[in-house]
Amino acid sequence: MTAAFFTLLVCFIGGALQSLIGFGCAIIMMALLPYLISPIPLVSGMTSVICFLCSLALTLKYRRPVHLRRILPVFAAYLVLLPISNRIALALPPGRMKLYLGLALVLMSAYYLMCSGKTLRLPRTLPVALAVGMLSGILSGLFTMGGPPVVLYAMSASDDKEDYLGMIQFYFTITNLSNSVVRIAAGVITPAVLPWIAVGMTGTAAGMLAAKPLQGRLNWDALRRWTYVMIGVVGVNNILSAL
Template structure:
């Protein structure tokens, strides 16, 4: 097992991972939406998904285990079932899709999700088992393609009458269990190649450091400030990682050189 060489790409990735950890510690979300587009741009979309699965699993254990006993499993399990069925669909698209098109899809999907969360959009329709399963299915496809299962579920659950603490517990329980589903499917698809695994292990301490820093900063300002900070980071990451940004950077460099 050989650790990745510290080059410009790795340095940028580790910085993004640390910033995502701070955002997650402050606001409770943002890891995938910040790291995935940056990692996909610096390496490739498959590496980005594998990286997220690694860094966002073990470090979340201390936060997740205590809330498992208060999660409403009748709410969690139908969505988890849909997610489990459709994660392989997303991974198939990830494995066989065109990397450039996947980068566009990831960036644009993140921007749409941020807009939905920023505007406070909520699902107001029926909440039957088929609907919950369908929401889980959409989350599963997004999880397989870009490690982004959160936005559909957040939009669906935040409009319920459940207490905020229960919604948080449900989300943590769902994402914790979905990590195992993602790990199993990525492994079965042969995407856990050693360089990607070592990259994830290298990035984990940086993510954990940022996570602890974010937890330490939590409570020093309003939740609205944290959310705005995280949304700004997510939007910046998605815009920077868009394929067109490379042409803009190259054009700027050429202009400066001239």
């Protein structure tokens, strides 16, 4: 019961963050849920399904024409690296996987904290799109956290905020679906995981609904910064406990 409650709470926070800034749900879940559920690949599979449903809802909310020629090369490169990195994740010892997850969390925390409030633009070129997709595929296969490089790319490839939200949520929908299919085929997602997915999806949906009326009342930039500070602390703890 305690694990279910905290799973609900973690997913509530992730859903609220995803609804407000367009990403963050998977990172929150991968940072905190391994303390409640193990092994890490199981949490990754659960996260991919929940984030697929979350991003699908936001894609429908921000439905508008998507610049497919800008995002499809990213997705193509993602598909190449996803199954390879997922096999690596399943083969790694739990202690090594925890260490790598901790390193990934610390790097992502530093990335978002350093980039907060800054405008970084990537060239809209095919090599950049392919490199972003490959990095996203590696991070997704290992930890279901392939969003950060694509967020930066989408910001550069979008014409305005609505265009960015539509593009990034469309990308998350198709990649989370692909991620889920790969993990089902690998035997990571089984019927035994469905109750946890149901609990997590309930929390995520509640977080998305709660975020809407609070958008104008809270300092979400400050909340986002503190969120990624917390993710960095969790990452450091993972590293120390794995050594």
